[in-house]
Amino acid sequence: MNAAIQKTMKNLSKNGITARWAENDAEALAILKEYLQPGDTVAVGGSVTLDELGVLPLLRSGAYQFLDRYQQGLSAGEVRGIFLKSFSADVYLCSSNAVTEDGELYNVDGNANRVSAISFGPKSVVMIVGVNKIVPTLKDAILRVKTVAAPRNAKRLGLSTYCAKAGRCMSVDQHCGEEMAKGCHADNRICCQYLVSAKQRVNGRIKVIIVNRELGY
Numbered sequence: 001m002n003a004a005i006q007k008t009m010k011n012l013s014k015n016g017i018t019a020r021w022a023e024n025d026a027e028a029l030a031i032l033k034e035y036l037q038p039g040d041t042v043a044v045g046g047s048v049t050l051d052e053l054g055v056l057p058l059l060r061s062g063a064y065q066f067l068d069r070y071q072q073g074l075s076a077g078e079v080r081g082i083f084l085k086s087f088s089a090d091v092y093l094c095s096s097n098a099v100t101e102d103g104e105l106y107n108v109d110g111n112a113n114r115v116s117a118i119s120f121g122p123k124s125v126v127m128i129v130g131v132n133k134i135v136p137t138l139k140d141a142i143l144r145v146k147t148v149a150a151p152r153n154a155k156r157l158g159l160s161t162y163c164a165k166a167g168r169c170m171s172v173d174q175h176c177g178e179e180m181a182k183g184c185h186a187d188n189r190i191c192c193q194y195l196v197s198a199k200q201r202v203n204g205r206i207k208v209i210i211v212n213r214e215l216g217y
Contacts, residue, residue, distance in 0.1 A: 004101055005210065008134050011103025016200035018207040025053055028128055028211045035126050035207060036064060036091055043067040043086035045094030045114035048156070049128055049216030055093065083113040087121030094118065095216050096127045097149045098141035099134050099208065105197040106141035108150065110188075115195040118206070125206045130215030138196065139178060145169075145191065146177045152217040154190045161186045 001021060009019035022028035032055070036042065042064045044050060059066040067089060069082045086092060094114055098106040105127065109115045118125055135141050146169035154164035162170045162184040169191070171182035183191055200206060 001212075004134060004136070005131065007101045008099060008103065009210065011101065012099070012208055013103070015103040015198055016203040016206075017103065017105070017197070018204045020207065020209045022209055022211045024212065028053060028209050029055070029058065031209050032058075032093075032126060032128065035124060038063050039065065040090040041065040041067065041085075041088070042091045042093065043082070043089040043117070043122065044069065045092070045117065047093075047095045047128075047216060048153075049095035049130065050093060052215055053128060053211075055128070059093075083111075086113070086117050089117075089122045091124045091126060092117045092122035093126050093128070096129050096133060096208070097217075098144045099129055099210075100138055100141055101134065101136050102138070103198070104138055104141070105195075105206070105208070106138060106145070107195045107197070108145050108191045109193045109195075110190045112193040115193050118195060118197060123205070126209065127206065128209045128211060128215070130211050130213055132214040133216070134210070142180050143172075143177045146172050146183075149217045150190050156217075157190070159186070159188045159190060161189055163190075 012019040020031050042059055067082050067085050096105045107115050135144055151163040151167050154161045169183050171177055175182050180194055
């Protein structure tokens, strides 16, 4: 664990966010299980990280009441219903687009279901992040989304946005990428809602498991 990670974990704790270190995937899953009780209602935000760690099979094991947004055949209305039920979940699982060394969590959404649940609703929020998502400052977090997270996710989802084609937000060329909300005007733009989670009023509601490898975008 290098100095930047130690600083990040210390400042997360100062902000009332529980920070845990996992040396590998197995340790990350073991820590996650500590935060899940049999019968808990569990929901998830869209996350490549959770896929890469094999979290979904765990949630589908029958031990939990999983609000499964990925069930085949769900209508748009049924998916929205799951998003709404997620606000009263016992545990909400997701990743973070970036984590700053100052102990801030930076997340950007298109639909806002994930950033809304991070902010309020679920009793417990557990984020799993790879070391690739740790950045020095909030400015670096903003730039990371514009040059890494948003372009890769937009391409993965088959969206017709500038970033999906160019590999970066158009604001990087026009405004150096420093202005948080600047970007394209595509109808399916992936960056619409912006959330910075700093000092938390409910100590320990948000937990961050940092895994010693690259995960997700």
